[in-house]
Amino acid sequence: MTASRVLRDEGGFSEKTRVKVLAEVERLGYLPNRLATVFAGDKKSTFIGVSIPDLGNEVFTHVLEGIDRKLVSFNHQTVLGMTQHVLAEEESWVETVLSWQPAGLILTGRAHTPRALQLLAGAGVPLVEIWDLNSSPIDMCVGLNHFDSGYDMGRFLLSKGYQRFGYVGTSHDTANAATARLHGYAKAIEDGGGRLTKQLCLNDIPGFYPGYYGTEQLLSADPSVEVVFFQNDNMAVGAVQFCEAQKISIPGDLGIAGWGELPIASVLPYRLTTVQVNHLRIGQLAAEKLLLRINGDLLEPVSDVGFTLVAGDTV
Amino acid sequence: MTASRVLRDEGGFSEKTRVKVLAEVERLGYLPNRLATVFAGDKKSTFIGVSIPDLGNEVFTHVLEGIDRKLVSFNHQTVLGMTQHVLAEEESWVETVLSWQPAGLILTGRAHTPRALQLLAGAGVPLVEIWDLNSSPIDMCVGLNHFDSGYDMGRFLLSKGYQRFGYVGTSHDTANAATARLHGYAKAIEDGGGRLTKQLCLNDIPGFYPGYYGTEQLLSADPSVEVVFFQNDNMAVGAVQFCEAQKISIPGDLGIAGWGELPIASVLPYRLTTVQVNHLRIGQLAAEKLLLRINGDLLEPVSDVGFTLVAGDTV
DNA sequence: AAAATTTAAGTTACCGGTAACTTTTTTGAT
DNA sequence: ATCAAAAAAGTTACCGGTAACTTAAATTTT
Numbered sequence: 001m002t003a004s005r006v007l008r009d010e011g012g013f014s015e016k017t018r019v020k021v022l023a024e025v026e027r028l029g030y031l032p033n034r035l036a037t038v039f040a041g042d043k044k045s046t047f048i049g050v051s052i053p054d055l056g057n058e059v060f061t062h063v064l065e066g067i068d069r070k071l072v073s074f075n076h077q078t079v080l081g082m083t084q085h086v087l088a089e090e091e092s093w094v095e096t097v098l099s100w101q102p103a104g105l106i107l108t109g110r111a112h113t114p115r116a117l118q119l120l121a122g123a124g125v126p127l128v129e130i131w132d133l134n135s136s137p138i139d140m141c142v143g144l145n146h147f148d149s150g151y152d153m154g155r156f157l158l159s160k161g162y163q164r165f166g167y168v169g170t171s172h173d174t175a176n177a178a179t180a181r182l183h184g185y186a187k188a189i190e191d192g193g194g195r196l197t198k199q200l201c202l203n204d205i206p207g208f209y210p211g212y213y214g215t216e217q218l219l220s221a222d223p224s225v226e227v228v229f230f231q232n233d234n235m236a237v238g239a240v241q242f243c244e245a246q247k248i249s250i251p252g253d254l255g256i257a258g259w260g261e262l263p264i265a266s267v268l269p270y271r272l273t274t275v276q277v278n279h280l281r282i283g284q285l286a287a288e289k290l291l292l293r294i295n296g297d298l299l300e301p302v303s304d305v306g307f308t309l310v311a312g313d314t315v
Numbered sequence: 316m317t318a319s320r321v322l323r324d325e326g327g328f329s330e331k332t333r334v335k336v337l338a339e340v341e342r343l344g345y346l347p348n349r350l351a352t353v354f355a356g357d358k359k360s361t362f363i364g365v366s367i368p369d370l371g372n373e374v375f376t377h378v379l380e381g382i383d384r385k386l387v388s389f390n391h392q393t394v395l396g397m398t399q400h401v402l403a404e405e406e407s408w409v410e411t412v413l414s415w416q417p418a419g420l421i422l423t424g425r426a427h428t429p430r431a432l433q434l435l436a437g438a439g440v441p442l443v444e445i446w447d448l449n450s451s452p453i454d455m456c457v458g459l460n461h462f463d464s465g466y467d468m469g470r471f472l473l474s475k476g477y478q479r480f481g482y483v484g485t486s487h488d489t490a491n492a493a494t495a496r497l498h499g500y501a502k503a504i505e506d507g508g509g510r511l512t513k514q515l516c517l518n519d520i521p522g523f524y525p526g527y528y529g530t531e532q533l534l535s536a537d538p539s540v541e542v543v544f545f546q547n548d549n550m551a552v553g554a555v556q557f558c559e560a561q562k563i564s565i566p567g568d569l570g571i572a573g574w575g576e577l578p579i580a581s582v583l584p585y586r587l588t589t590v591q592v593n594h595l596r597i598g599q600l601a602a603e604k605l606l607l608r609i610n611g612d613l614l615e616p617v618s619d620v621g622f623t624l625v626a627g628d629t630v
Numbered sequence: 631a632a633a634a635t636t637t638a639a640g641t642t643a644c645c646g647g648t649a650a651c652t653t654t655t656t657t658g659a660t
Numbered sequence: 661a662t663c664a665a666a667a668a669a670g671t672t673a674c675c676g677g678t679a680a681c682t683t684a685a686a687t688t689t690t
Contacts, residue, residue: 031438033416055380065371072397077395079392081392082380096392101350119346207578208578209578212582242582263549264552264579267524267557
């Protein structure tokens with residue numbers, strides 16, 4: 001007991017004892033078993049469960065980095081969950097991670113299985129849903145309106161005079177943010193009298209090469225497309241590379257728009273038409289809100305980090 | 316006790332009781348507290364601590380993905396540690412994560428603080444050091460010989476007739492793998508009678524833009540450089556973009572070599588001179604070995620995943 | 631120097647699951 | 661129906677840290 005007091009520096013011991021205890025700790029190479037502390041006090045651990053769809057999609061690596069950097073600085077640990085965009089995976093991960101008594105959770109996306117929702121409600125753990133904005137989150141939410149960002153892009157492209165639109169992404173899931181962007185884009189096109197003539201959902205990760213071969217597929221399926229909106233910048237850059245290889249002039253023959261403003265954009269000889277999003281900020285803000293909530297603070301449940309359309313030279 | 320038996324399906328209960336227990340579990344939304352199980356049995360948890368330097372460096376995201384995918388499929392959870400290439404950060408993370416009784420650890424790099432080594436030895440937890448090959452690992456090791464890969468690149472560039480060499484990276488740490496590559500490269504140049512006229516270590520992450528402005532800095536500091544070896548492909552691609560913007564012909568005016576074969580390479584109109592490394596495989600293999608060891612198997616301590624030099628068109 | 635007060639150190643019980651053991655109930659054999 | 665064996669259910673104790681409490685030692689006050 002006295003040793004416990006010394007190690008937690010909570011007073012009630014003499015200097016002589018302190019020295020003796022610390023010497024013994026040193027000698028034994030003693031490390032406290034934190035499980036016992038959490039277990040005993042019916043407290044929470046310092047684990048924060050963080051689920052993201054996958055690391056192949058670069059946008060999420062930036063989000064994760066923002067989260068972890070913030071968490072570490074407040075002595076919390078990230079327990080990673082890669083759900084592969086599959087809600088059932090998320091559900092089983094939620095169950096596992098809750099059984100470890102986490103201090104809080106960060107989940108990507110607003111869609112969850114009924115059982116996951118039930119588990120989360122039962123656990124009553126502080127929770128931030130990130131990425132997609134959700135006006136009535138389970139607990140808190142940090143993200144942006146993906147539908148609106150797609151809509152704005154659609155309207156912008158219409159204003160440039162395009163009539164025949166294409167889309168290439170990798171999402172199958174109806175419940176995810178990229179699909180919301182596609183829906184916003186489609187709605188804008190419909191509202192503006194254009195036609196979304198071809199949309200492609202590849203079974204792949206949204207990276208450079210899928211952008212390359214996705215463009216090939218799209219154009220061979222419908223050569224009349226005038227402009228294509230991609231799931232993210234890396235795909236759009238892949239598309240630009242395909243066009244250059246095929247001597248398709250941009251934006252003369254084909255317009256190209258990305259999403260997310262990823263690092264590659266900073267070294268291109270052209271300015272990519274895209275939507276700027278501060279991925280790192282989403283992660284940091286989510287972690288910040290979670291830590292404040294764990295600390296007992298009451299917070300605005302929803303934070304909209306917004307987005308900025310970048311006109312660029314590729315349309 | 317009977318409920319515990321039912322939930323673990325270890326027999327010694329009647330069908331009638333099983334149904335009753337499961338119904339009650341359902342009704343209460345009961346979730347076992349796994350901390351108690353681990354704590355009670357003096358067993359290990361299903362946590363695997365995974366430390367990587369940072370997520371801004373794309374190579375590590377692939378390694379991490381490989382690790383987590385494998386771990387998840389064997390019901391283990393990744394507890395992330397981002398050490399920012401700082402050994403003191405790794406040390407404090409090791410201490411924290413060990414106090415949570417992990418089933419195993421994966422650490423990036425072979426250099427650790429004395430105290431970290433002592434903690435690891437004391438804990439006796441299965442451990443894989445990844446990335447840099449280490450003939451006498453603490454426990455196990457999965458990686459490749461970075462020095463050799465740098466040496467081979469240097470020799471290859473010499474064979475192309477280059478005399479004045481440059482290097483651009485972002486590492487300050489003498490103990491990391493990128494530095495080992497630089498040393499190998501420098502050694503090859505020395506052995507072959509060339510001159511490493513300029514080497515640059517930027518205070519940044521090894522991404523596209525640092526490759527861009529790093530090349531600018533390098534060339535303005537020493538315009539006589541004939542070929543530059545970059546810390547990774549993303550930096551090399553940034554360099555190519557800089558050269559194109561400046562009308563510096565590749566490989567006519569300047570040779571460029573990358574390392575790691577990152578995804579961007581697949582969509583470029585040229586074949587980048589680089590070193591191919593299977594990042595995902597390193598992660599998967601490390602996780603695999605760790606899980607086998609946790610399972611009690613005795614394994615070959617060191618796994619060399621090797622590398623392949625890709626000649627490319629940029630030198 | 632004795633009593634009152636403060637400080638230091640020690641005891642007990644608990645968190646939740648489960649190993650090891652004991653008791654109760656059921657099943658089957660004679 | 662009686663007893664033995666097997667199956668099911670229940671009890672106890674423990675893991676390691678710490679809250680809450682008690683006891684002991686040191687310090688201060690009268």
